[in-house]
Amino acid sequence: MLNNIAIGQYFPGxxxxxxxxxxxxxxLLLVYLAEVFVFSNARSYMILGATAGxxxxxxxxxxxxxxRSLKPLWWIILFTFIIHLxxxxxxxxxxxxxxxxxxxxxNQGVFISLRLILLILMSxxxxxxTSPLRLTDALESxxxxxxxxxxxxxxxxxxxTIALRFIPTLIEETDKIMKAQESRGADFSTxxxxxxxxxxxxxxxxxxxxxxxxxxxxxxxxxxxxxxGGIGRTxxxxxxxxxxxxxxxxxxxxxxxxxxxxxxxx
Amino acid sequence: MSIELKExxxxxxxxxxxxxxxxxxxxxxxxxxxxxxxxxxxxxGKSTLVQHLNGLLQPSSGQVLVDGIDLKGSxxxxxxxxxxxxxxxxxVFQYPEQQLFEETVEKDVAFGPxxxxxxxxxxxxxxxxxxxxxxxxYASFRNRSPFQLSGGQKRRAAIAGVLALHPRxxxxxxxTAGLDPCGREDLIRMIQKLHRDWKxxxxxxxxxxxxxxxxxDSVILMNHGECVIQDDPDTVFSRDDLLQAAGLRPPHIQxxxxxxxxxxxxxxxxxxxxxxxxxxxxxxxxHAQ
Numbered sequence: 001m002l003n004n005i006a007i008g009q010y011f012p013g014x015x016x017x018x019x020x021x022x023x024x025x026x027x028l029l030l031v032y033l034a035e036v037f038v039f040s041n042a043r044s045y046m047i048l049g050a051t052a053g054x055x056x057x058x059x060x061x062x063x064x065x066x067x068r069s070l071k072p073l074w075w076i077i078l079f080t081f082i083i084h085l086x087x088x089x090x091x092x093x094x095x096x097x098x099x100x101x102x103x104x105x106x107n108q109g110v111f112i113s114l115r116l117i118l119l120i121l122m123s124x125x126x127x128x129x130t131s132p133l134r135l136t137d138a139l140e141s142x143x144x145x146x147x148x149x150x151x152x153x154x155x156x157x158x159x160x161t162i163a164l165r166f167i168p169t170l171i172e173e174t175d176k177i178m179k180a181q182e183s184r185g186a187d188f189s190t191x192x193x194x195x196x197x198x199x200x201x202x203x204x205x206x207x208x209x210x211x212x213x214x215x216x217x218x219x220x221x222x223x224x225x226x227x228x229g230g231i232g233r234t235x236x237x238x239x240x241x242x243x244x245x246x247x248x249x250x251x252x253x254x255x256x257x258x259x260x261x262x263x264x265x266x
Numbered sequence: 267m268s269i270e271l272k273e274x275x276x277x278x279x280x281x282x283x284x285x286x287x288x289x290x291x292x293x294x295x296x297x298x299x300x301x302x303x304x305x306x307x308x309x310x311g312k313s314t315l316v317q318h319l320n321g322l323l324q325p326s327s328g329q330v331l332v333d334g335i336d337l338k339g340s341x342x343x344x345x346x347x348x349x350x351x352x353x354x355x356x357x358v359f360q361y362p363e364q365q366l367f368e369e370t371v372e373k374d375v376a377f378g379p380x381x382x383x384x385x386x387x388x389x390x391x392x393x394x395x396x397x398x399x400x401x402x403x404y405a406s407f408r409n410r411s412p413f414q415l416s417g418g419q420k421r422r423a424a425i426a427g428v429l430a431l432h433p434r435x436x437x438x439x440x441x442t443a444g445l446d447p448c449g450r451e452d453l454i455r456m457i458q459k460l461h462r463d464w465k466x467x468x469x470x471x472x473x474x475x476x477x478x479x480x481x482x483d484s485v486i487l488m489n490h491g492e493c494v495i496q497d498d499p500d501t502v503f504s505r506d507d508l509l510q511a512a513g514l515r516p517p518h519i520q521x522x523x524x525x526x527x528x529x530x531x532x533x534x535x536x537x538x539x540x541x542x543x544x545x546x547x548x549x550x551x552x553h554a555q
Contacts, residue, residue, distance in 0.1 A: 176359065177364070177365055179317065179322045179359070180357070180359045180362065180365040181365065181377075182322065183320055183322065183356070183357040183359075183428070184377055184378035184381060184427060184428065184431065185353075185377075185378050185381030185382050185431070186377075186381060187381070201367065202365075202367045202377065205367035206364055206365050206366065206367050209364075209413075210364060
């Protein structure tokens with residue numbers, strides 16, 4: 001009942017996108033997201049949208065799966081779209097009661113929705129093409145310079161790795177506990193919000209207990225294998241920037257140059 | 267009166283790249299009053315199968331009938347009947363002690379009957395009865411925290427929570443997993459008592475062929491989501507080919523008796539436990555003289 005969550009799911013593959021250095025991917029994604037905010041005009045969005053589509057195609061992740069990552073946020077997108085429809089002054093299109101829909105509103109609504117969709121699609125494309133382990137490796141490597149200022153980069157990355165690793169385990173566990181309590185007549189799907197929350201207690205208590213037990217066991221297992229934090233730790237697979245990465249950065253710069261020209265020169 | 271599965275197929279996450287068939291065309295029946303074992307290696311679909319018995323999972327295709335009532339009710343009336351039928355099947359998951367959550371054993375055992383909407387007096391009676399059934403003295407255990415009990419006691423408290431629902435059928439998913447030998451023995455005796463004295467129909471999943479030989483009068487052998495055979499233990503244990511394909515071996519006593527037979531000692535191979543095995547060997551040796 002809980003196995004339809006697409007966000008943060010890795011889709012194994014061997015596309016160019018999968019093989020890119022995760023640090024490069026992460027930085028380029030951040031710049032792309034910034035560009036979505038900076039260049040907010042129709043022609044730029046055409047380029048940004050086309051890039052997104054092209055990248056999804058290159059990644060080899062089924063389009064349906066990428067779209068599924070929009071599902072949990074569908075209502076937010078719809079909600080912002082409707083709010084924008086009615087909240088911009090300008091040429092009226094249609095009036096119901098005190099609300100007036102305007103041309104400017106439609107325009108703005110489409111833009112904001114597109115912006116949200118691009119943000120979500122590209123972010124989930126990163127997690128679709130990068131295994132959680134490589135992603136946290138990238139984070140650690142990017143945060144490394146901040147170690148000098150006392151930021152525990154390795155520990156943060158390790159915490160993230162562990163958290164990501166245990167999401168599916170905990171989902172499975174929740175599913176099992178819910179089924180067991182349902183067999184004893186518990187009801188999770190009817191009643192008021194308050195009573196439903198109260199009905200979750202028989203699930204949450206065992207879930208927390210098992211999470212703590214797992215944390216304890218994991219800590220013990222890590223210590224038993226000599227783990228003592230990031231100092232002096234070496235890696236089996238060291239991240240390395242290769243020619244594909246330079247190519248990706250170059251193409252990305254080209255796209256950015258095109259965006260600049262369209263927005264400011266034309 | 268029985269539980270019937272008719273050509274049940276179950277598919278996890280259909281229509282996605284992760285689509286996986288856990289059950290294919292499984293048809294088995296669990297007779298009223300029987301002691302049925304479900305055997306098979308990890309991932310053979312045992313757990314998925316038992317979750318169909320009380321409607322936690324609905325088959326992708328096929329039917330589950332409890333006492334003749336289809337658990338997939340089509341209209342409102344049928345759904346109410348299905349709900350009542352589901353209640354007749356008590357389900358004890360693997361490591362059931364991990365689902366304890368209340369402050370006291372009494373409150374935890376009372377969770378099920380309370381959900382059924384029984385009035386408090388009746389609930390208390392059920393709790394007392396269920397706790398005594400599993401060997402946790404009501405007077406001395408009712409106010410203890412379930413988290414302070416020993417492993418075996420916790421498990422029995424959890425089983426009491428299911429027994430308090432007064433099921434006709436009791437389904438146990440590997441009830442003895444992770445218990446020490448004494449705890450295992452106690453638990454098995456308790457389950458036997460429930461079957462003998464309380465006339466409960468028992469369905470249990472087990473990896474131990476010894477336990478299956480000792481307890482069951484019907485065995486369902488699962489392999490790759492299919493039911494390979496359902497028959498009495500002797501017939502199943504004589505099918506070495508099927509057992510081997512399913513990654514299992516006949517119990518030691520059966521293997522010993524078969525080896526003796528192969529060596530020319532005229533022994534019968536029907537034996538449930540060590541005492542019966544010894545008797546077969548004595549008979550065989552007497553014959554041989």
